């Protein structure tokens with residue numbers, strides 16, 4: 001069982017990293033393999049809307065998105081951690097996720113998703129909703145905790161003092177492991193649910 005932890009912050013040792021490390025400890029205690037991707041310090045531009053990925057299954061911009069597609073395909077769960085910038089998830093992470101999800105044509109259903117947001121003070125709820133939408137358009141169940149997944153801190157090291165935030169992400173990791181195990185059993189016993197044929201209604205008269 002594998003989890004991919006995506007750090008959207010440009011800081012490798014900041015508060016987002018601290019929240020993800022807290023989850024990683026739980027995953028490893030539970031025997032779940034972890035891969036941490038540091039995305040926020042990379043040069044990631046947004047989607048060009050060229051739609052070439054529809055033919056190739058790759059993004060025309062050959063960067064960390066193409067490099068990490070296999071990690072996404074192979075994982076049973078994905079955690080995305082975002083620092084909040086202007087009450088949204090930071091732009092680098094959103095650019096990465098937009099291009100990764102759009103250009104990856106494999107079946108993402110029943111991979112478990114979770115998002116963790118980190119801020120000094122405001123905007124976590126909006127960023128949390130924004131990030132969960134990548135999962136909920138992809139047939140990915142979203143793991144939850146005893147509070148929305150928010151950790152507070154301004155400077156590196158601050159997050160460790162947010163006891164409630166850290167407890168929230170630890171519990172999130174445990175719930176995620178439970179869901180991944182349950183889904184693995186259900187897949188074995190019942191297989192994946194039947195899909196509807198794709199019918200895109202673009203609201204053009």
Ligand SMILES: Cc1cc2nc3c(=O)[nH]c(=O)nc-3n(C[C@H](O)[C@H](O)[C@H](O)COP(=O)(O)O)c2cc1C
Nearest residue numbers: 009014015016083085086087119120121122153154
């Ligand atoms: C460009 C920028 C915008 C920010 N906007 C917000 C914001 O809207 N709300 C907030 O509470 N904190 C904001 N912050 C503070 C960060 O969210 C905070 O420092 C967080 O701990 C950063 O996480 P990191 O240490 O993982 O990078 C902003 C920081 C930067 C650099």
